[in-house]
Amino acid sequence: MMAQNADQLPMDYASLVRSRKPSGAGREFPAWLESRRQNARERLQTVGFPTRADESWKFSKVEPVLAQLFSPADSESMALPDMREASLLASEESVRGFFCGDRFAGADRPAAHLADRNEIMPLSEAILKKPGLLEKYLLSKAGVEDNGLSCANDFLFRDGILIHVGKGMKAALPLYTMLAGGGYGQERPAYHPRVLVVLEEGAEATWVLDQRSADDKAYFSNSAVEIFLEPSAHLDWIQIRRENAQAFNLTEIRSCMGAGSRLTLTDYVRGGAWSHLRFNGVLSGDTAACELRHLSILDGDTVATKYIFMEHAASHCLSRQLDKNILSGRSISEFNSIVHVAKQTAGSDSGQSNRNLLLSPEARAWSRPQLKIEADDVKATHGSATGPLTDTELFYLQSRGLDRSVARSLLTFGFAEEVLEKVSVDKIHQNLTQDAQSQLDKMLRMLV
């Protein structure tokens, strides 16, 4: 069923979303989910879409995106390419799931992998097989720090991926999911992929989320990731966003971290027209810890914006943020991060650090680390630094016999590697290192 008649004028994304009904997709969802989706749609009518007047969207490209003729994709008629070949991890070394645009495109795992350890499955299947789990978690935190775009995902998503690791279980292999955006033969599609991650008490997993473009066509990926870490669960998450120059990517993350749990996110961005990360994390149990590391390598007119809200809602929680950007051309990055330490908590420890390496005089980096502290016993540090490489650093390397261009590329690469070296999966680390190296070489060569 198509919402749009041929004789209708094409509508911009914002108007189209407003006019959509949650059940318009023709798919049967259980009643509890239908009502949550309906609720999201109603919330959109109240909160509206964000504008650049909103503090947390100030440097974003949200208005141009809303005004563009992106329309929710017609997923049923999409021809799905086989993305397995492009996977960063082979089928013997990981448990994999593929998602193209709005559609689940298959999953596999090594033959020897235990069948009951089905860590990755499409939401559409999980709704049938794990209804209780989904009802407990899916969209359960919707409404927290709402915005029109997250509401849009809440009621427009059609399918998605469930990552679930049971109580006390340790995922023996890295979990790998690919979200491949692209035109897929459609004119400016918008996708609303959804990922739900649940690690039960004491569970452990390493998860790679590979967001990429399957072709070079324009699209908008408005994705939502919900993460629930039950007490003592550990999630090591590596996110890669490498998209084409016409791709708009919004990744909205809500993460709820129970007592003693630990989330690390290493996020790598290269390319794209606009990449926006919204991270809303709640350290909800004592001694929960969350570490965010981000690296963007940007050129041309690329924009990468990050909005982080980290809530220390319990005692003795720890959060660390290291946000690094390498910018050339007229690219723009924004690090807008708020750490909120709630009343009646003790022993909070937080750190926010933002470093921007400017390779061109026209590039811009905006930095807004902020602290909102309502408790007394708090340890918090924050800092930011923006600028080109300094003569002092270059001289140090030159004084060891390295010529200036080698010194420059070594320092630039080292700047990136400080984040990349945290990537715990060797093969992914190698891939990203090479990717960064070749992109940085290209950017530096253009400077000479």
Next chain:
Amino acid sequence: MPMLGIQDLHAEVAEKNILKGITLEVNPGEVHAIMGPNGSGKSTLAKVIAGDPNVTVSRGILRYEGRDLKDLDPEQRALAGIFLAFQYPTEIPGVNNASFLRMAYNAKRKAAGQGELDPLEFDEVLQERMKIVQAPREFLDRNVNHGFSGGEKKRNEILQMAVLQPKLALLDETDSGLDVDALRVVADGVNRLRSKENAVVLVTHYQRLLNYIVPDRVHILVDGRIVKSGGKELALTVEQKGYDWLSVHGRTA
């Protein structure tokens, strides 16, 4: 011909005159110590020899093995055998110490027309040099100076020196921040790397180092000028009497 020949050298940092007429000759095989109060220009002198772009020579002669250093980039000076152990070594996150040492070592080999060593071959060289300066093995796995303590940074500078085997080593307060044992290790290392062909210029505040590395000459730098030079006993005098007596007499001398 001296290895290092400096005559009436004037130099500026941030458009401020720091070196105000330095004359100094260092010959192969010699050890020179430079002492002087804080801010007198000792590091600036070391840096101008190594080619720091933040220091501008405004007047005077600065020669190394007969070549005018002003014509050489810092890396060319390094490849010609000059090494500066920095007072405040730069931290370089994301660059592995062992690979960095190999890059520097290979740059030097390449300049000398020799083939580069692969990581395995280099490791042999490295093992041997690490023994000389008793550098901890874990230094190799870390990134260049990143998160190193003050003393560890100094030891890492000495490790670099041992790997690069310079002809002219400029050690800028390498002794500051070292514990007693580390000081002895570093001094032994420097002594083992000394030869008839090599020279060392030590900047130090403490005569203690000079008990281990015995200097041929001691120079006192005050306000951008060498106000007194002498034998190793001058360091002892300075330790007892401070610098005040020198600055008054030195300037009028």
